[in-house]
Structures are given as structure tokens and as C-alpha cells.
Amino acid sequence: MMSAKLWAPALTACALATSIALVGCSKDPKDAQQAAAAQKMPPTEVGVLVAQPQSVEQVVELSGRTAAYQVSEVRPQTSGVVLKRLFNEGSFVRAGQPLYEIDSSINRANLDNARATLTRQQANLNAMRVKANRYSQLVGMNAVSKQEYDDLISQVKLAEADVAASQAVLKNAQIDLGYSTVRAPISGITGISTVTAGALVTANQAEALVKIQQLDPIYVLINQSSAELLRLKKQISQGNLTANLNTKVRLRLEDGSIYPIEGNMQFSDASVNQETGSVTIRALFDNPNQLLLPGMYATAEIVRAVIPNAYLVPQAALTRTPTGQATVMLVNAKGQVEPRPVTTAGSKGTEWIITDGLKTGDKIIVDGIAKVKPEQKVNAKPYQAKPAPQAGKAAGAPPASAAQPAQPAKPVEQKAASQA
Known part of the structure; x- marks a missing residue:
């Protein structure tokens, strides 16, 4: 009886150890299978791009x-009262197109005066030339002195200079008269006009009449x-x-x-x-x-x-x-x-x-x-680049698959499940 009681704890310990060993032996194959399965998994698929220089x-x-290609600030080149504006503000104008008309009465009077002065100078020059031709014949016959003839030739040259000066004055008067019509120097878009009809303007004033760009x-x-x-x-x-x-x-x-x-x-x-x-x-x-x-x-x-x-x-x-x-x-x-x-x-x-x-x-x-x-x-x-989204598709529109019936997809799913 005493020996059986002494062997009982030893037998219990052996049984417990044996069960633990059996449990450990039964777990090792499962872990080994999982590790083998992990090793048999296919490599991760990636999209690659081949480098090409x-x-x-x-x-x-x-x-x-x-900035504008050209800018012109239009200013008057003669003085006078603005009679009318000949363009619409903000419109396109071409080079040479009339923009303003300035009172030209004074310039026209100056032109008439310059023309009359030139006519008088030309008449005086013609008389001097006729007299010089006559003296050229008389001096050969000693009817007039050489000194008188030389003095007359000098007077002819002075008359010619007076005619040239009168012609320059006349040309200047014509230019001033032309300035009575203010024209666009370049083609472009006009801005806001700073003057209206009745405004007094002066030649080369600081303020521009209009800006063209x-x-x-x-x-x-x-x-x-x-x-x-x-x-x-x-x-x-x-x-x-x-x-x-x-x-x-x-x-x-x-x-x-x-x-x-x-x-x-x-x-x-x-x-x-x-x-x-x-x-x-x-x-x-x-x-x-x-x-x-x-x-x-x-x-x-x-x-x-x-x-x-x-x-x-x-x-x-x-x-x-x-x-x-x-x-x-x-x-x-x-x-x-x-x-x-x-x-x-x-x-x-x-x-x-x-x-x-x-x-x-x-x-x-x-x-x-x-x-x-x-x-x-x-x-x-x-690597396959993803196509850019089409601009024609409106935001929030249902996808194309939503417009198609979903029934044909079910047999395919069932077939795939049965094969699995």
C-alpha cells in the first residue's frame, strides 16, 4: 500500500510531461506548414518604367x-478752341484718322497773309531781274557804270532771299493750318477724351487730349x-x-x-x-x-x-x-x-x-x-500610366456600369467560386 502511494505522484508527473510533449509535437508541424506556405507566396507585383535618357x-x-506695344499721348500742336470730337471713346482708330477739329480761322488768316507776302516778294524779284537784264546790255555800251550794275545784282540776290523766306513762312502757315485737325499718330484703342467741344487748347500743352494704345x-x-x-x-x-x-x-x-x-x-x-x-x-x-x-x-x-x-x-x-x-x-x-x-x-x-x-x-x-x-x-x-479623366464626363454622373444590368455578372462569380 505504501509503495503504491509513493508511485502515484511520479506517475502523474510523467503523464503530464508526456501530454505536454505530445501537445508540443502536434504544434510544430502546423507552424512549419505556415512557414512553407509563406515561402510559396508569389512575389509582390510592381509596375516598372525602363529609364531612357x-x-x-x-x-x-x-x-x-x-504692356502696350505702342502708346501715344495725343497733344495739340496749335492753339485754338475745340470745335468737335471726331471719334468714339474706346474705339479703334487708324493712323492718320482725324480725332479733333480745332478752330482754324486764325491759322487760315496767317496762311493768307504769308501767301500775300510771298506774292509781293516774287513781284519785286521779277522787277529786279528785268532791270538787271537791261543793265547787262547797257553796261557793255558804257551807258551805265559797272558799279550801278553790281549794286543791282546784289539787290536781285536780296530779293531772292526775301522770296525764300516768304516761302518758308507760307509753308509754316500751311502746317499750322493742318494742325487744326488733330490726327491719330498710331493705330490703336483710344482712351477717355480729356476735352470736349468748346475747350481751349494750346500748342504742346502738358495734358494730353487722349491716349492711344x-x-x-x-x-x-x-x-x-x-x-x-x-x-x-x-x-x-x-x-x-x-x-x-x-x-x-x-x-x-x-x-x-x-x-x-x-x-x-x-x-x-x-x-x-x-x-x-x-x-x-x-x-x-x-x-x-x-x-x-x-x-x-x-x-x-x-x-x-x-x-x-x-x-x-x-x-x-x-x-x-x-x-x-x-x-x-x-x-x-x-x-x-x-x-x-x-x-x-x-x-x-x-x-x-x-x-x-x-x-x-x-x-x-x-x-x-x-x-x-x-x-x-x-x-x-x-508600368501602365493611368489615362487622364475625360473632360466630357460631368461630375456626379453615374458610371457606365450603373447603366448596364448587373445580372450577367452573377453566373461568372458563381463559376469562379465553384472553380475555387
Whole structure:
């Protein structure tokens, strides 16, 4: 009896140990199966873009304002009372078109006086010439002295000078009479008239009668910082950029729309504004519909240079480290993810411009980059860019699938379930 009582605890302990061992043995195969299943899972599928070098235009965006191609402040060149205004304010006028009519009575009287003076001087000159011809015959016969003849020749020359002076006075009077009609010096759009009929105006007065602006073509004055200009010239001199000789300018208006006509760069100022530290650049745009008006704010997109052997990479493919280093993920020859630091030189549309860190043929991960990590095995597929949404579809419209019956889809789902 005593021996049985002593063996009972030992047997219980052995049974407990055996059950624990059996439980442990039964769990190990399950874990091994799960690990094997994890190893048999297919690699993560990613969309890759094959790097190909190309020449990329470097576009800079600069702010600017529009300015009229020509501006003329019309002032009277003769004095008098304005009789009538001959144009509509805000209308288009052509060069030479009459704008104002000024009272010409005084100018006309001056013209008549100058014409009469010239007639008298010409009559006096003709009499002197007839007398000189007669004296030329008499002096040969010693009927008159040589001194008298010389004095008469001098009087003829003085009369000729008087006629020339009278002709100049007459021409000046004719010009003054022509100034009685104020004409447009250039073609353009008129502003507000500062005078009305009955106003007294004086020649070359300080206040303009009206301002005319030529709006087609039109200038866009752009400001570029001198530091950026120096940096651009340095990159071109080092061979990193190629200067763009045929510089085109695109214009984005205040409402965000793009002006449909490209402009041409005309010149860059040779001096720097000391107050703003910027250089003024002038571009010329055709403005047939007068969409652009002087003083409008606009953003100019200028192709200043071309970057050779650069790579365009979608923005989704590039990430940055906490220190700001730009990095892309590549699929190497082993089919594993490999991070690669790169150097960017701005962006073009929705793509980054990469100038260093890539080589031809590199497979850049674009789609699925958030699901991978370095050294992970992946299955690379060609990247398919998502099509842009069609502008014709109205917001909030039901999708195309909603208009189709959903019944045909059910048998397909059931078939797939039965195959599974």
C-alpha cells in the first residue's frame, strides 16, 4: 500500500510531461506548414518604367505684366478752341484718322497773309531781274557804270532771299493750318477724351487730349532674379545645359487658363533693378482678339535651356529621405528591390527631371512602391500610366456600369467560386 502511494505522484508527473510533449509535437508541424506556405507566396507585383535618357527642356515660371506695344499721348500742336470730337471713346482708330477739329480761322488768316507776302516778294524779284537784264546790255555800251550794275545784282540776290523766306513762312502757315485737325499718330484703342467741344487748347500743352494704345501685338514684361540668371549662365558655360536659341514663351493668365498663342523672347535688360534685384525680360505676343490688356498679371513659362541626357520619372516613383535626399526604387538583375539616390533638376508637368543617379535600362518602380522594401523579391511588370479623366464626363454622373444590368455578372462569380 505504501509503495503504491509513493508511485502515484511520479506517475502523474510523467503523464503530464508526456501530454505536454505530445501537445508540443502536434504544434510544430502546423507552424512549419505556415512557414512553407509563406515561402510559396508569389512575389509582390510592381509596375516598372525602363529609364531612357532624353533631352528635356528646362522651363522656368516667372511673373510678369502686360504692356502696350505702342502708346501715344495725343497733344495739340496749335492753339485754338475745340470745335468737335471726331471719334468714339474706346474705339479703334487708324493712323492718320482725324480725332479733333480745332478752330482754324486764325491759322487760315496767317496762311493768307504769308501767301500775300510771298506774292509781293516774287513781284519785286521779277522787277529786279528785268532791270538787271537791261543793265547787262547797257553796261557793255558804257551807258551805265559797272558799279550801278553790281549794286543791282546784289539787290536781285536780296530779293531772292526775301522770296525764300516768304516761302518758308507760307509753308509754316500751311502746317499750322493742318494742325487744326488733330490726327491719330498710331493705330490703336483710344482712351477717355480729356476735352470736349468748346475747350481751349494750346500748342504742346502738358495734358494730353487722349491716349492711344496699340494692343496687337502686345508686350509682356517679365522679372527674373539676377541670381537665377547667373546660375543659368554658369550651367550653360559648364556644359550641363544647352542654351535655347529659339526661345518660346507660354503664358498662363490670372484665371489659370493658358493663352493659346506662344510668344517670342525679344530682349533681356542689360542692368539689374537695384530695388528688386531682378532683370526685366520682354516677350512679344500676338493679340488679335485683344484678350490681353495692358497691366494684366500673367505667369510666363520660358524654355531657357535644354538638359541633355536627362530622365523623366513620374512623381509617384520618387521619395525623399528625412534629410531631403531624393531616392527611387529599382528592380535589380536579381529581381530584388534596390534603393538608388538621384539628383533632380526640377519638374516638367507631372514628372521629375533626373540628371544623375540613373543609367539606361534601369527598371524604376512606379506602381506598388508603397508595398515593397529593399532586398524584397518582386515581380516586375511594365508600368501602365493611368489615362487622364475625360473632360466630357460631368461630375456626379453615374458610371457606365450603373447603366448596364448587373445580372450577367452573377453566373461568372458563381463559376469562379465553384472553380475555387
